[in-house]
Amino acid sequence: MASVHASNLYKLPEDLPLDSGQALSGAEIAYETYGTLNAGKSNAVLICHALTGDQYVASNHPITGKPGWWERMVGPGKPIDTDRFHVICANVIGSCMGSTGPASMSGDGEPYGMRFPVITIRDMVRGLIALLDGLGIDRLHTVVGGSMGGMQTLSLAANWPDRAERVLVIASTARHSAQNIAFHEVGRQAIMADPSWADGDYYETDAAPDNGLAVARMAAHITYLSEAGLTEKFGRRLQDRESKSFGFDADFQIESYLRYQGSGFTQRFDANSYLYITRAMDYFDLAEEHGGKLANAFAGSTARFCLVSFDTDWLYPTAESRHIVHALNAAGAKVSFVELSAPHGHDSFLLEHAELDQVIEGFLE
Amino acid sequence: MSALRPDLAIIASQIEPGKRVLDIGCGDGALMAELEQFKQVDARGMELDASKVARCVARGLSVVQGDADRDLADYPDKAFDYTVLSQTLQTSERPDRMLAELLRVGQQAFVSFPNFAHWRTRTALMFGGRMPVTRALPTSWYATENIHHVTVEDFRDVVREQGASITRSWFLADNREIGALGSNWRAEFAVFQLSR
Numbered sequence: 001m002a003s004v005h006a007s008n009l010y011k012l013p014e015d016l017p018l019d020s021g022q023a024l025s026g027a028e029i030a031y032e033t034y035g036t037l038n039a040g041k042s043n044a045v046l047i048c049h050a051l052t053g054d055q056y057v058a059s060n061h062p063i064t065g066k067p068g069w070w071e072r073m074v075g076p077g078k079p080i081d082t083d084r085f086h087v088i089c090a091n092v093i094g095s096c097m098g099s100t101g102p103a104s105m106s107g108d109g110e111p112y113g114m115r116f117p118v119i120t121i122r123d124m125v126r127g128l129i130a131l132l133d134g135l136g137i138d139r140l141h142t143v144v145g146g147s148m149g150g151m152q153t154l155s156l157a158a159n160w161p162d163r164a165e166r167v168l169v170i171a172s173t174a175r176h177s178a179q180n181i182a183f184h185e186v187g188r189q190a191i192m193a194d195p196s197w198a199d200g201d202y203y204e205t206d207a208a209p210d211n212g213l214a215v216a217r218m219a220a221h222i223t224y225l226s227e228a229g230l231t232e233k234f235g236r237r238l239q240d241r242e243s244k245s246f247g248f249d250a251d252f253q254i255e256s257y258l259r260y261q262g263s264g265f266t267q268r269f270d271a272n273s274y275l276y277i278t279r280a281m282d283y284f285d286l287a288e289e290h291g292g293k294l295a296n297a298f299a300g301s302t303a304r305f306c307l308v309s310f311d312t313d314w315l316y317p318t319a320e321s322r323h324i325v326h327a328l329n330a331a332g333a334k335v336s337f338v339e340l341s342a343p344h345g346h347d348s349f350l351l352e353h354a355e356l357d358q359v360i361e362g363f364l365e
Numbered sequence: 366m367s368a369l370r371p372d373l374a375i376i377a378s379q380i381e382p383g384k385r386v387l388d389i390g391c392g393d394g395a396l397m398a399e400l401e402q403f404k405q406v407d408a409r410g411m412e413l414d415a416s417k418v419a420r421c422v423a424r425g426l427s428v429v430q431g432d433a434d435r436d437l438a439d440y441p442d443k444a445f446d447y448t449v450l451s452q453t454l455q456t457s458e459r460p461d462r463m464l465a466e467l468l469r470v471g472q473q474a475f476v477s478f479p480n481f482a483h484w485r486t487r488t489a490l491m492f493g494g495r496m497p498v499t500r501a502l503p504t505s506w507y508a509t510e511n512i513h514h515v516t517v518e519d520f521r522d523v524v525r526e527q528g529a530s531i532t533r534s535w536f537l538a539d540n541r542e543i544g545a546l547g548s549n550w551r552a553e554f555a556v557f558q559l560s561r
Contacts, residue, residue, distance in 0.1 A: 306422060325429055326439040334409070337429040338418040355419045362423025 006062070007032055007055055007091070007098050012130050016093070022117040025107060029131045030098025031055050031090035034074065035082035037137075044137045045080060045364070046128065046164075047089040048145030048152035051220075051277055052269055054097040057089040058082070063268045072352065079361035085141065090131055092124040092152070094276040099127070102272035103203060114200035119276060121148070121284045125155045129163065139163060142364055146170035146349040147316070148277070151284050154324070157305070158286055158297035168363055170308045170356075171349045173320035174294055174327070175285040180315065183223050184278040187216030191271045200272050213271040214262030221261050226312035226345030230254060287327075294327035301328075305335040306363045308349070308356065315346040336363070369399055372451055372477035372556050375535050375542070379475070379558065380406060384446040387411065387470060389433045390453035394421035401426070409445075411436065434458045437466040445471040452554075454478045455511040464527050468561050473532065477556040482516035482549045483538075501553045517549040524559060532558040 007030040015023040032055040037044060047057050047070070058074040060067060074080045074087055091099035094116070102116035132140070143164040145153040150172020157167040173180075191197055194212030202208050222230075234254040238244070241251065250256040287294040298305075305328055309321040318339045328335040340355050342348035349356065369377060373396045380386060382404040388397050391410030394417075400406035410428035412418050421428035429436070433450075434457055448471030450463065455478050457463040467474035479501040480486075489497035496506035504510075515523075517536075524531055536543050536552035543551055 304427065322431075322436075322439075329429070329440055329444070332444065334407075334427040335429060336418070336422045336427050337431075338415050338422065339430055340415060340419075355416065359419050359422045362419075362425065365423070365425055 009098060010131050010134050012127070013134070014130075016123070016127055016130060018117055018123045018126075019120040020118055024093065024100060024117065027093060027100040027127065028098070028104075029090050029093065029100075029127055031088060031131060032057065032059060033089075034058050034087040035085050037086040041137055042139070042141060043085050044132075044135075044140050045085045045087045046132070046140050046143045046156075047074065047080070047087060048128070048143065048149035048156075049089060049092065050145075050147040050149050051281065052217075052265065052274075053149065054095065055089045055091045056097075057087070061268070064264075070350065073357070073360065079357045080144070080364065081361075085364070088131075088135070088137075090128055092277070093127040094119045094124065094273060094280060096270035096273040101270065102200065102276055103270045111203040113203065113272060116272070116276060118279055118283075120280050121151045122155050122159060122289070124280065125152050125159065128152070128156070129160055132163065139165060142166040142168055144168035144170070144360070145172070147172055147346065148281055150316075151281065151286075154286055154297075155284075157301060157303055158290065161298075161301045161303065164303055166363060167303050167305045168308075168360065169305070169321070169324070171310055171313050171316055171346055172307075173284075173316040174287065174297075174324050175320075176282045177320075181282045183219060184282055186219045188275050188278060190215035190219070191275060194271075197271060200275075202271075208266070209271045210263070210266040213266050213269065213274060214259070216271075216274060217265040217269075218258040218262040221258060223315045224345060224347045226314070226343060228312065229344045232343070233257075294324065295330035298328055298331040298333050301331060301333045303333070304363075305333055306359065307335065307337045308359060309337075309339045310342045310345070310348040311339055312341075312343060313346040313348065369395055370451075371537050371540050371542075372535075372554050373399075375537075375556050376449055376451065376475045376477070377404075379533075380404060380447055382406065385409075385444070386447045386449060387440070387445040388449045388451070389437065389467070390450060390456075391417075391421065391426075391428055393417055394424055394426045394428060396449065396451070397421070397426050397428075398424060433463065433466075437463075437470060440470045442469055443472055446473065447471050448474045450474065451477045452479065455513050455515055457513060460513050460515065461523050461527060464523060464529065464559070468527070468529055468559060472560070474559045475556065476520075476559060477554060478515055478520065479511075480517050480536075480549065480552045480555050481514040482518065483553050484550050485553070487550075517552060517555050520555065520557065524557070529559050529561050532560050534558070 058068040091097040150169040191212035194209035196207035197209035239256040290296040309318040325337045397408040418430040448467045486497040535556040536548040537554040
């Protein structure tokens with residue numbers, strides 16, 4: 001597969017207006033492409049990444065060296081076939097993998113930190129649309145995303161209805177629930193309680209709020225897995241020891257696993273980006289943007305929609321997808337929906353699943 | 366043309382080009398595919414079985430996984446020209462309410478079902494003394510999805526009770542269309558077109 005390399009960088013020619021009323025000047029968007037754009041520019045597939053995802057959907061991550069986050073789905077001969085499609089995946093604004101975010105330099109030569117404006121999912125999509133404009137792509141063959149990526153695909157379909165022929169939304173929601181917001185708030189408070197966070201002004205110091213960010217990741221990671229999946233994978237098994245230590249080491253495998261996930265995450269993610277992106281997700285309520293009625297968001301849409309949920313996903317449960325399907329039906333949109341059975345909870349969309357492959361490949365036909 | 370199941374072939378022949386159709390219990394989407402391909406119909410489907418939905422989506426059809434007893438409520442009034450319920454009525458929790466929903470969501474409805482009063486079923490019960498297992502009803506009583514067996518005459522009654530009317534009817538035996546005379550004895554399957 002593709003080797004490690006720096007992403008393409010698109011500098012937005014104009015200020016990016018934001019839902020907050022502010023604007024982002026001189027914003028840049030880092031993106032990767034795979035496969036060739038055809039002459040008619042009709043085979044472009046935009047993949048939107050999740051909260052802690054990035055543009056390296058099918059190429060090695062430059063920091064971790066690990067394969068792309070959806071390499072099993074995207075590539076030559078894969079369900080999203082790069083022999084047929086020109087796949088684009090861009091880092092969202094607010095993130096930290098090359099697109100403008102809180103760690104970027106602001107106009108005064110200092111990192112934004114908490115001076116970075118609060119952004120929304122629609123602002124992220126506004127950035128993606130600006131990128132598509134820059135690439136000369138008027139109409140996507142398909143826009144696809146899981147989790148927060150699914151929120152972006154919904155936002156794109158609702159606010160730029162002419163820009164995508166097909167809209168594929170996996171394990172996602174049209175609004176963040178109280179429970180969703182609650183888990184995110186735990187994560188944010190963990191970061192902000194870390195003394196090294198220093199009100200977000202830590203870029204010029206030796207310290208970073210890694211402990212807080214790791215705890216945030218640990219809490220969030222639990223929500224990505226199912227109870228049954230955790231039990232199967234870890235149960236009450238002990239980590240490299242015969243008996244309990246009667247202390248506070250990571251006695252249990254699940255503790256060790258979460259600590260590993262948490263500390264690994266701090267190697268590749270910026271704590272302030274985590275604050276901003278979780279905030280954007282919490283603010284997301286597509287119906288609210290459209291007069292309180294979700295069906296209004298899709299009125300007159302000619303796109304084909306496909307929604308997929310997983311039966312063990314308790315972060316964005318099937319009911320959330322059904323809620324969207326209901327609205328699409330009310331709007332008369334062409335919609336397919338399937339709840340797939342998988343043991344791994346929310347993360348199932350990233351894992352091996354033959355029926356998911358079949359649905360995605362078929363929907364893109 | 367394809368080898369559509371005979372009741373579906375009858376329904377397909379009656380639907381005019383360009384109409385909006387909801388196929389409830391669409392299975393692998395055979396009727397929808399036929400209608401989209403040959404009649405430019407805007408076809409939508411509902412199906413309970415996730416793997417069948419996946420196959421439909423893979424064929425490019427717009428199918429929503431759902432339980433017709435519950436999820437039809439999500440559709441607006443008169444969203445479709447036709448609703449289709451083929452060999453699914455007898456699996457419904459409340460066939461009477463289902464019929465009302467069919468004619469709420471659609472201007473007209475097509476309903477097909479296996480006729481429990483077919484002579485083969487009658488003789489199987491009369492002489493066998495056990496719940497009939499026949500060509501049209503091949504599954505044992507304990508495993509069948511058919512929880513509300515219905516006859517041609519029962520169906521006429523329930524349509525009347527719903528205040529709906531029968532526009533047309535077709536009867537099938539040995540996979541061939543037969544006349545209406547003695548249909549409650551002779552028909553293995555019946556197809557009705559309904560309206561309000």
